[in-house]
Amino acid sequence: MKAWILEEPKKLVLKNFAPTEISENQIKVKIEEVLLSNSDFEIYTGTSKRKYPFIIGRNAVGVVSKVAGSNPFFNKMDRVAIEPYIPCEACDECKNDEYEKCSNMQELGNNCNGLMQNFIDLPYSLLHRLPEKLKNEKALFVPYVAFCLNVIDALNLEKGRHIAIFASTKTGLILAQLVAYYQAVPVFISNREELLDTARGLGIFYSLNPDSTDVESEILAITGGRMCNELVLFSNSDFNMKDVYSVAAVNANICLAGYSNKESKLSVAQICKKHLNIFGVYNGAGSYSSAINLLVTDTVNVDSLIGKTVMFDKLDEELADTDPNDLVLKSKIIKIN
Numbered sequence: 001m002k003a004w005i006l007e008e009p010k011k012l013v014l015k016n017f018a019p020t021e022i023s024e025n026q027i028k029v030k031i032e033e034v035l036l037s038n039s040d041f042e043i044y045t046g047t048s049k050r051k052y053p054f055i056i057g058r059n060a061v062g063v064v065s066k067v068a069g070s071n072p073f074f075n076k077m078d079r080v081a082i083e084p085y086i087p088c089e090a091c092d093e094c095k096n097d098e099y100e101k102c103s104n105m106q107e108l109g110n111n112c113n114g115l116m117q118n119f120i121d122l123p124y125s126l127l128h129r130l131p132e133k134l135k136n137e138k139a140l141f142v143p144y145v146a147f148c149l150n151v152i153d154a155l156n157l158e159k160g161r162h163i164a165i166f167a168s169t170k171t172g173l174i175l176a177q178l179v180a181y182y183q184a185v186p187v188f189i190s191n192r193e194e195l196l197d198t199a200r201g202l203g204i205f206y207s208l209n210p211d212s213t214d215v216e217s218e219i220l221a222i223t224g225g226r227m228c229n230e231l232v233l234f235s236n237s238d239f240n241m242k243d244v245y246s247v248a249a250v251n252a253n254i255c256l257a258g259y260s261n262k263e264s265k266l267s268v269a270q271i272c273k274k275h276l277n278i279f280g281v282y283n284g285a286g287s288y289s290s291a292i293n294l295l296v297t298d299t300v301n302v303d304s305l306i307g308k309t310v311m312f313d314k315l316d317e318e319l320a321d322t323d324p325n326d327l328v329l330k331s332k333i334i335k336i337n
Ligand SMILES: [Zn+2]
Pocket: 087, 088, 089, 090, 091, 092, 093, 094, 102, 103, 104, 105
């Protein structure tokens, strides 16, 4: 087996390893495609620090190569999406069967070694069989859709309500489509014109750029003065929190989505004055099956987010040449031969 090892920021080395034996309840997966997104690139450059050596890669699809014992759920050659979240099974939440709330969650490619390798042994509970109709390129976005579904679950979505989405990256486009699917009205706010254009192309009618529009008065007009009761701010976005508070109604819920290292200053005075309720959602655990269904039915369209395909062996050259802005709208697909 082979894996790309990040030995220090911007230094990737392709290494070969002896094949491993799978243990009980494990499945050996031959990884076929890995998605390369902004967060992976930030780990590669060292903007987001890790303990080295480290293997990047959080989103991947593959085929079952070997099954331990007689597993009734999976057969050799089944195509699967890999869920990167490994609950600890020891904390109170896990013991309560609330695995998605695990207080000690490991995530492949984030706080433990990831998927940029050709074979991996995983517990079968992390694998989700893919329908034949769902191509690998789209299935790589299952984790994004699952994450946005958990954001939707945390919000109080009502038919016809306006939901403000502050996003500097493509995940916001997936959330906006889901908000519309659940019959609320997405108001997509981004300082990146290419994202706003893509949003409009996807039928997200209210797409605003705070650098060129007075977002507060626009939303005042759009909502007939009611402002937004539900807001989502992606934590890897570049926004002035003042813009976020200014479009929030009194008693609004603000969801901080993601786990970016970026810090923003929250105003205690604003939170108190408007009785704002602020909470975080950071993973898609528990929502993979629904996410697969939403992608295979084209309810969520990710065509515009699929970037160029790169062969696995060329990953080091490709990353050395990558401009982070390239990954804001489109993720690259790393194909393992
Ligand atoms: Zn746990």
